Amino acid sequence: MADKKDDSLKSKREKSTDDQTSQTADDQSKKAKDANTKENKSAKKAKTASKAEHAESAEVVKLKQTVVDLQKKLDDMENRYLRAEADMKNIQTHAKKEQADLIKYDGQQLAHDVLPIVDNLQRALAVEATDENGKQLKKGVSMVFEHLTKALADNGVEKIEALNKPFDPKFQQAIQTEAADDEHPADTVTKVLQDGYRMKDRVLRPAMVVVAK
Amino acid sequence: MASNKIIGIDLGTTNSAVAVLEGSDPKIIPNPEGSRTTPSVVAFKDGKPSVGEVAKRQEITNPNTVHSIKSHMGEQGYTVDIDGKKYTPQQISAMILQYIKEFAEDYIGDKVENAVITVPAYFNDAQRQATKDAGKIAGLTVKRIINEPTAAALAYGLDKQDKDEKILVYDLGGGTFDVSILELGDGVFQVLSTNGDTHLGGDDFDQRIMDWLIDGFKKENGVDLSKDKMALQRLKDAAEKAKKDLSGVTESEISLPFISAGENGPLHLQTTLTRAKFNELTSDLVAKTKTPFDNALKDAGLQVSDIDQVILNGGSTRIPAVQEAVKSWTGKESNHSINLMKRLLWVLPFKVGLSPVMLRTLFYLM
Numbered sequence: 001m002a003d004k005k006d007d008s009l010k011s012k013r014e015k016s017t018d019d020q021t022s023q024t025a026d027d028q029s030k031k032a033k034d035a036n037t038k039e040n041k042s043a044k045k046a047k048t049a050s051k052a053e054h055a056e057s058a059e060v061v062k063l064k065q066t067v068v069d070l071q072k073k074l075d076d077m078e079n080r081y082l083r084a085e086a087d088m089k090n091i092q093t094h095a096k097k098e099q100a101d102l103i104k105y106d107g108q109q110l111a112h113d114v115l116p117i118v119d120n121l122q123r124a125l126a127v128e129a130t131d132e133n134g135k136q137l138k139k140g141v142s143m144v145f146e147h148l149t150k151a152l153a154d155n156g157v158e159k160i161e162a163l164n165k166p167f168d169p170k171f172q173q174a175i176q177t178e179a180a181d182d183e184h185p186a187d188t189v190t191k192v193l194q195d196g197y198r199m200k201d202r203v204l205r206p207a208m209v210v211v212a213k
Numbered sequence: 214m215a216s217n218k219i220i221g222i223d224l225g226t227t228n229s230a231v232a233v234l235e236g237s238d239p240k241i242i243p244n245p246e247g248s249r250t251t252p253s254v255v256a257f258k259d260g261k262p263s264v265g266e267v268a269k270r271q272e273i274t275n276p277n278t279v280h281s282i283k284s285h286m287g288e289q290g291y292t293v294d295i296d297g298k299k300y301t302p303q304q305i306s307a308m309i310l311q312y313i314k315e316f317a318e319d320y321i322g323d324k325v326e327n328a329v330i331t332v333p334a335y336f337n338d339a340q341r342q343a344t345k346d347a348g349k350i351a352g353l354t355v356k357r358i359i360n361e362p363t364a365a366a367l368a369y370g371l372d373k374q375d376k377d378e379k380i381l382v383y384d385l386g387g388g389t390f391d392v393s394i395l396e397l398g399d400g401v402f403q404v405l406s407t408n409g410d411t412h413l414g415g416d417d418f419d420q421r422i423m424d425w426l427i428d429g430f431k432k433e434n435g436v437d438l439s440k441d442k443m444a445l446q447r448l449k450d451a452a453e454k455a456k457k458d459l460s461g462v463t464e465s466e467i468s469l470p471f472i473s474a475g476e477n478g479p480l481h482l483q484t485t486l487t488r489a490k491f492n493e494l495t496s497d498l499v500a501k502t503k504t505p506f507d508n509a510l511k512d513a514g515l516q517v518s519d520i521d522q523v524i525l526n527g528g529s530t531r532i533p534a535v536q537e538a539v540k541s542w543t544g545k546e547s548n549h550s551i552n553l554m555k556r557l558l559w560v561l562p563f564k565v566g567l568s569p570v571m572l573r574t575l576f577y578l579m
Contacts, residue, residue, distance in 0.1 A: 091235055093322055123471030127479050169256070169263070173270040176442045187274070193443040202247060208443060211274045 105199060111157045112204055118152070119194055121145045152197075160196035162189045162207040171196055173206040180212035188212045219327040219356060220317050224306065224344065226283040227388050229253045231313045233321060242320045244313075254280045255308050257295045264312035279305050284411070286347075287340030303343050307350035314351055328353045334360040334393045334407040362393035363402045365526040378521040379405075381509075383539050383547075385502065385529035388414040392505050394513040394520075406512035408505040413498065415456070415529040421494040422452035426467065426482065434480050436473050444472050455486050460531045463488045492534045499538045506542060523547040 125145060129138040149159070160171045167174060167187045175193065180186045189209045196207030221239070223230045228250040232241045244251045246266050256268035257277040272278045277295045285291045285302040292299040310328075318325050332344055341358050348355035359367075362382035377398045384391040391409040395402050426448055427438050438444040451467050458465035469482040510517060525547045529535060539547055 087235065090321070094235070094320070120470045124479070127471070127474070167271070167274060169267045169270040174272070174274040175446060177274055194446075206270055208446065213274060 105202060107155055108199055108202070108204065111152060111155065111197070111199060114148075114152070115197060115205055118145075118148060121148065122195070157197055157199050157204065160198055160203075160207045162192050162196065162209050165189055167209065167211045169206075171198065171203055171206055172209045174211045175208050176210040177213040178210055184212040186212055217327075218321055218323070218325055219329060220314070220325055222310065222313060222328050222330045224283065224310065224330055224332075224347075225250075225253055225386075226281050227253060229309055229313060231317050233317065242317050244316050245319075251309075251313065252280075253283065253309050254278060255282070255305050260296060260298070262308050264309055282306055282309075287337065287343040289339070303347040303350060306344070306347035310347055310351035310353060314353060326352070326354050327356050329357045329359060330355055331359050331361050331364050333391060334362050334404045335391075335409075336360075360393075360402075360404060361391070362395055362404065362407070362524075362526070365524050366395055366397070366402060366522075368526075369522075369524055376521075379513075379515060379519050380522045380524060381520045381543065382524045382526060383502070383506070383530065384409075384526040385535060386414050386527035387529070388412070388416055390414060390502055390505065392502070392509045394509050394515065405515070406509045408509040408512065410501065410505055413501055414527075417498050418456055418495050418529065418532065419449060419452045421498070422455055422486065422491065423448045425486075425490075425494055426452065426484070429484060430472070430480075430482055434473070434475055436475055436480060438473060438482075441473060447472065456491070456532070459486070459488045459491050460533060488533065495532075495534065499532075499534050502535075502538070503542065517543055520545070 121141065122145065125138065125142055127138075129135045152158075162172050164184070165188065167189055172189065173196075176191075178190055180188070184190045188211070189207075190212050191210040192207050193210065194208040197204040218233055220242075221232045229252075230241060230250045232239045234240070241249045243249050244265060248266065251265040252269040254268040254272065255262050255264050255278070256271050256275050257263075257279075258271075258275065262268075268278060269280075272280065279293050279295075279300075282293075282302050282305040286306065288302065292301055293305060294300075314325060314328075328348055330344055330348060332341060336344070344358060345355045362384065365382050365384065366380055377396070380395040380397060380402075382391075382393045382395060384393070389409065389411050390413040391407065393407040394405040396405050397403075423445070430436060430438050438448060447469055451469055455465040455467055464485055464487050466485050467482065471479050472482045473480045510520075520543060523539060523543050523545045525536065525539060530539075536547065
């Protein structure tokens, strides 16, 4: 891995040298050619010349290939960089939005988990108290219930009003139907079996309702 | 310019989900309700469709509500009649896909054109084509249709191995059971056989707990909770919670105050369900998966001993008794080769209600 890196660095450096001194390089290659010709002249065998030429063109081919490889590598890196940058931007956007949501809907999970307890207090309050003791106890529980719902309301958790309203699946879930009557035309909520709650623009839990049909 | 992002869509029979690759992490995109899965339900009101949670909530009052359309995909001549207008399964599925596409675009902050959709391995060409068509109607280019068990195998990185292997994928979801035998050769998966039960899943396990609670309550108090819709709803939630608890602990307390009223005032339900009792209540459900399991092997022309890898998929495979059964039938640890990261992906479905299928699908494609 490290070797490869070194190699590519080296070839990069070589490349930049090539660019800057292309004129010089040309001159040099001319000189080299001249030298070659001289050599050729002095050489007794033509084979040697062709070998040298061959070696030179092989070098050129190799360099050209290096350029192609590097260009490809560069394109690839550029592509990756652009992708990473786009990804980073997206992640930042989402992180910002998520953070804003976190602040806006702070306590949503807690509220959601508290709702069944609110339900059960409500169920407890639906029980008829017969003796004085029971009535006082119920009154106390009712006060506690009020405090709890107020605490929730202060934190943006509100009950969804549903009774006798037109059925709206955005906020209500139909779990039963019953025959429509004068008081309740079709598609009106006749009973709320369990209150629904919303937090700001989100439905924490839809109201469980009976709908006239 | 449209985003070059590809979204992965798990278009399920009961629920669907969508994910996108963010950096190197697949991210499940929550729907506008904040939920990671969206009911595959479409409801029509005055000719206008609504999709997902809102559609599901009106299911019992609105006769023009369509669910489980996936089971009719590719069915020649099948249409749903809504107020005299006929819709093909492709068109209904397209409404679900369009809804998903829209909230995915909201999340990504750009238009999305490309998608990958997973389908059951047993889907034939007509069913696959219908799924593609649904994507097209929704304005999506379906880059690839991926078999669910194949995607599961990809999720475990099994394609990264040089060995050729036979893989058994045991997929027990919320409502359906699928078992598939795959063959991996040169990094390509081939489905050798597939079998299953379209009416067996986690919901049945919940129902067993509910029945047990109802029976017990009846014996003790003489009140039949199954007649009370609201009580049933609470029982269902409690049963599901107990089931999930029992994957981690051996006892779960079920406590439902004021569940009903008797002659002497309010009645409460309070009981403890042990894992042993739960196993006893559901042992036949686990055993029911054995026949499709055997048939899949038979159809693939293989013996159990030919299987190299076993993959468990679907939330219900978190149930210890299911894991033990598969282990005893195959003689293999189903997750022996899965590293910690993969394990995490494996636990995810239970947390977010989504198969790891798509997660890896996205890893794989990008």
